[in-house]
Structures are given as structure tokens and as C-alpha cells.
Amino acid sequence: MSSLIFKNVYINDTASIVGPYEKKGELSFRNSLNDFYYNEKTFEDAEIKMQRSVLENLLFQNNLTPQEIDLVVGGDLMNQLSATSYNLRDFRIPFLGVYSACASFPESLIVASNMLETRFLKKAIAITSSHNLTSEKQFRFPVEYGALKPKRSTFTATGSLATLLSNQTSKIKVESATIGTVVDYGIKDTFNMGAVMAPAAAKTILDHLRDLKRDINYYDLILTGDLGEVGTNILKDFLWQNNRIKLKNYQDAGQELYRSDQETYSGASGPVALPLVLFHKILKQKKYKKILIVGTGSLHSPVMCNQKHTIPAIAHAVSLEVIS
Amino acid sequence: MDKEQYSKLVKKHTPKEDRFLNAVKAFVFGGLLGVLAEAIMELIRNVFDLPILDATVWMMIIFIFSACLLTALGVFDKLTNFLKAAIIIPITGFAHSVTSAALDYKQDGLIQGIGSNCFKLAGSVLLYGIIGAFILVLVGVLINV
Numbered sequence: 208m209s210s211l212i213f214k215n216v217y218i219n220d221t222a223s224i225v226g227p228y229e230k231k232g233e234l235s236f237r238n239s240l241n242d243f244y245y246n247e248k249t250f251e252d253a254e255i256k257m258q259r260s261v262l263e264n265l266l267f268q269n270n271l272t273p274q275e276i277d278l279v280v281g282g283d284l285m286n287q288l289s290a291t292s293y294n295l296r297d298f299r300i301p302f303l304g305v306y307s308a309c310a311s312f313p314e315s316l317i318v319a320s321n322m323l324e325t326r327f328l329k330k331a332i333a334i335t336s337s338h339n340l341t342s343e344k345q346f347r348f349p350v351e352y353g354a355l356k357p358k359r360s361t362f363t364a365t366g367s368l369a370t371l372l373s374n375q376t377s378k379i380k381v382e383s384a385t386i387g388t389v390v391d392y393g394i395k396d397t398f399n400m401g402a403v404m405a406p407a408a409a410k411t412i413l414d415h416l417r418d419l420k421r422d423i424n425y426y427d428l429i430l431t432g433d434l435g436e437v438g439t440n441i442l443k444d445f446l447w448q449n450n451r452i453k454l455k456n457y458q459d460a461g462q463e464l465y466r467s468d469q470e471t472y473s474g475a476s477g478p479v480a481l482p483l484v485l486f487h488k489i490l491k492q493k494k495y496k497k498i499l500i501v502g503t504g505s506l507h508s509p510v511m512c513n514q515k516h517t518i519p520a521i522a523h524a525v526s527l528e529v530i531s
Numbered sequence: 532m533d534k535e536q537y538s539k540l541v542k543k544h545t546p547k548e549d550r551f552l553n554a555v556k557a558f559v560f561g562g563l564l565g566v567l568a569e570a571i572m573e574l575i576r577n578v579f580d581l582p583i584l585d586a587t588v589w590m591m592i593i594f595i596f597s598a599c600l601l602t603a604l605g606v607f608d609k610l611t612n613f614l615k616a617a618i619i620i621p622i623t624g625f626a627h628s629v630t631s632a633a634l635d636y637k638q639d640g641l642i643q644g645i646g647s648n649c650f651k652l653a654g655s656v657l658l659y660g661i662i663g664a665f666i667l668v669l670v671g672v673l674i675n676v
Contacts, residue, residue, distance in 0.1 A: 249638045344635055351602050351631035352652065353611030353619065355553075358546040393534035394541065402541040440544040448540070449532050470612075 210385040210418035216320040218379040218527070219371045221486050222264035224257050226339065226365025232465040234487045238264070243340050243365065250350070251289065254338040257367040258283075258294040262334060265369045271330070273298045280304075280318045281334035282311040283478060284342045284363070291334065300332075308504030309404075309433050310387065311335050311478040312368075313523040317384045319372050320525075329373060336367035337477030346397075346509055360398040361435045361476035364464055368482040379490065380528040382497075385415035389506065391519040397512050401438020401461075401473055404503035407520035408434065409445050411501055413452075415524045423452055427495040432481040432503040432522070433461035435473030460484035478502070490529065498527045553615045560617035568594065591622060598623035602630040628652040 223236060230239035238260070245253040266273065280303045283290040288304040295302045305314045315333035322328045340350045342363045348354045372381065390407040408431050416423060423429075434442055439459045446452040460481045461474030481502050489495060502525075507518040532540070568590055576586040598618070601607040607627050611619060618624060632651045636644035650657060 348652070349628075349631040349635040351605060351608055351634050352628060353608035353631075355611060355615065355619075357548055392537045394538070399541065399545060402545065406537065437545055441541060444540055444544065445532070445537075 208418050209388070210383060210415060211317070211321060211324075212383045212419075213320050213324050213381050215326075215374045216323045216372060216381040217375060217377040218381060219373055219375060219377045220265060220269055221368060221370045221482075222261045222268060223368040223483060223486065224261055224264075224366055225483065228339070228362075228469065228471070229364055229366055229464060229483065232469060233463060234484070236483075236487060240365070243338070250338055250340040250344070251285065254283065254285065254290040254336055254341050254367070255293045257338070257365075258290055258334060258336045258369075259297070261336075261367045261369040262294065262298065262332070265332065265371055269371060271371075273300050276300045276330050276332055277328040278303065278319060278322055278331040279334060280315040280331065281369075282306045282315065283336045284308065284338075284345070286345060290336050290338075290341075294334075307387075307502075307521050307523065308506055309337075309476055309478045309480065310502035310504030310521055310523045312482045313384070313432075313500055313502035313525045316370075316372070316381060316525045317386060317523060320381045320384065323372055323374060326374065331372045332369055333372060334367070334369040335478040335482065337363055337365065337479045339363045339365045339477075342477065346507075356472055357398050358472055359396075359401065359435075359437045360472045361400050361433060361461060361474055362465070362471035363477040364433075364475045364480040364483065365477075366479040366483055368479055368486065370482070370486075376530075378530055380530055381525060382528045383415075383419060383526045385411055385418060385524040387411040387522040387524070388414075389519045389521050391517055393517045395512070395515070395517050397507060397518070399437065400433075400476060400505045401435045402441055403505045403507070403518045404432075404434055404520040404522065405438045405441040405445055407522040408432075408438075408442055408501050408503045409449070411522040411524045412446075412499070413450065415499065415526070419526075423454070424456070425497065426499045426526070427456055427497045428489065429454065429457045429499045429501065430481070430485060430489060431457075431459045431461075431501045433474065433476035434459050434503055435461040435476065437473045438503075458484075458489070463488055478504075493529070496529050496531075498529070500525050500527065556614065557616040557620070560614045561620065564617060564621060564623075594621070594623055595626040598626040599630045602627050603634065607631075625653055625656060628656075 224238040247253045282305040319331040464475040465471040503522045572590040633649040636648040
């Protein structure tokens, strides 16, 4: 049993910022960058600045000082969680860093919600960010290198998003969560992240339904993190072949962020893709009441891949309820 | 479902690359690039009245310089999307790999950054190129003995 039920944790507010590609994409955002540098010298500094701006905005929107926040939980894709830790050195807020690649956002929600549920902490913030070029540099080739990308590859989203959580009742309730397990189906292809992560998503969804004795149709929407087009098709087929489960009320954040003519291959990825689509599309539509978000993270490292290891993946699920 | 069945499932849903079309593009554009090189070489040879070997060197310098400049301007990686391997395989690709890596580590300093990383991609080409050349020379010497 790896599921938790929360009785009094709510998402009060969010702040976000996106990069130039996301601005031109499918959804509309208030804050965005015009280029990948954000008036900084390096891409890394740009990512830190994005995180700082969302954290400052979130505090400003809610008339809060950093001292009033009891905990920040968050992570990003950079080595040693550099973006998050370098951002938080200026705030003096207690901080827990988490890494599960693109499942970092739901993981942060789970950790923060659990802390708030105890009522020892009053206000917590979950934060995440990714930057297309810092991760490109870290996981693949130099930024300017014209490596040809196959159709199955995904495109790391640029942006940052922070959410304020507390016991104070709001329209979005964090209802329950399932902590994922590491799953490895023997994929070695570092371009096919959808294939790496799909079984992890399936496992977590099944665990969640089993633990909470729910049917898949209990949810108005299941929103996976960033499987992309390829991973989505694999997940659907996988669940059907193994468990005879048909995914009907289903969307994948990776497919919702960009327009189809934006040359982003199989779709968006990165820890920020899921919360961006969740808060700027799904919750804005006011169509869905019960939403299960399943963040999917590929836990690969270039070192392990070079040493011919297969790629493990993890998925964490959080169930949200919209209270009208 | 075991790993083998899963890999079949993955194969079913993974889109195929347009290998043939990419190869044709690379062949055509690569060929045109060769024609251009030949034209530049002839031009240098005739205008500056240089021997063919010197003209070849000048032509290569022009190609290397252009590749580096296009990389720095952020154009080269967009060109590869269109021209495919045509500009990656010739010496332009080698120059591009060195410049792009150097650009990436510009902010990490001259020694720890550019110095130790600019041959990140091109290093293997150099190493095995030199080893290959050494073996060939060795064979050549042995045959001529």
C-alpha cells in the first residue's frame, strides 16, 4: 500500500512563467520570456531567475513574506538540483529538494501535502522548473550542435511554476496520492522516453486504483505528465493488453503544450510541462471535478546509459478535487 | 507482459524515420556541397594562380570558417534539420562539433570550460583518426620495405 489520503490540504494559488516556445504554443500565459537567456549570461542563470520570479510572484500575490512559508519542496533537471537550491539561497525558507525527473512536481505535492496534513506546518510551496537548453546540454548534445532528432524524441519545456498549499479551504483540494515504484522494462533508447515511462505510469495508476478501491471511470480526467504521442499510445495499448482497462477520460500534458506545427516531435517533456497544462488548461476549463495527475519521470543519467544500462522510470500520482 | 513482449509493443507504436528520404537529401545536398567546393577551389586556383594543393587547403579553410561562423550565429543546427547529414559528415560537421561544444562551455572558463570540453564530440574523431593514420603509415612502410 503506497497511497495516502489527505483530509485538509488545498492548493491556494499558483504562479508561473514560460519560455519563448511555450508562449507561441497552444496555451496562453501571463508571464513569459522572449528568449532563452532572460537577460542573464547563461541558460543556468536564466532557469534560476525564472524560479526566483515565480516564487516572488507567488509570495506577492498572496501578501506573504518568506518567513510566513514553512517549507518549500521542489526540484528541477539540473545536476544537484542547482536551479532550485540556488534560487532558495536568497529566501531563507526551509527547503526539501526532490528528484524524480519529470515526476518531480507530483512528488513535491505529495511531500508538502503530507507535511501539511499533520498540521505542524501551515503553509508550503511546491516549485519546479525546467529549461530546454540546460537539460539539452546536460543530457544530450551541446546547445548549438545540430544533432538530428528522431520523431519519437520529446522536447523539454522551458518554464517554472510554483503552487501555494495550505489547510485553508480553496477550490482545489489535494485528495489523495500514490507514491510510485521504480519500473524498468529494459528500454535503452534515450530518445524514446515515452516508451521508458509508459509502464511506470501504468503501474502507478493501477496501484492507485487498487489501494483506494476505485474504478478507472471514477476520475473525470487522468492527466499523465509527459509521455508524448508515442508514450501515450504505448500506455493505452499496455493497459488494454495487460489489464483490459480502456483509458477514455485521458489526456497527456506533453501533447497539450505545443501546437502541432512547432517541430517538437513527440511532444513536451520536463517537470514543468505537467503543472503548466494542469493549471493553465485543465483547471481553467472548469470541466473536470475529479482529476488524477500522474507525473512520469525517466530516471536516466548519461553516465549509466553510456555504460549500457537500461533506463528506469517512476510515476507519482496525485488526485485533485475541484470544489464548486 | 515481459520485456520482450514490451519491446514489440514499443516497436509497434514508435514512428519510423524517413531513412530513405533523409539519405537522398544527404546525397543530393552533400553532392552539391562538393560541387561548390570544387568551384571555389577552381576559382582560387585561377584568380590567385596557386597550385592545386594550396587551393584545396584554402577551400577547406573557407569551409571550416563558414561552418564555425554559422554555428556561432545559431544557423548551423537549423540547416542540419533541412540538409540532414550533408553538412555533418564533411569537414564542416567536424568544425561545427568543436565550435558548438566550445560555445556551450564559454562561461565555464578557458581551462575547465573551453579547453577541456571543446573536443567533447570531436575527440573520438581525432583519436581514432590519428590511430588509423598511424596504422596505415605502418602498413605502407612495411609494404615498401
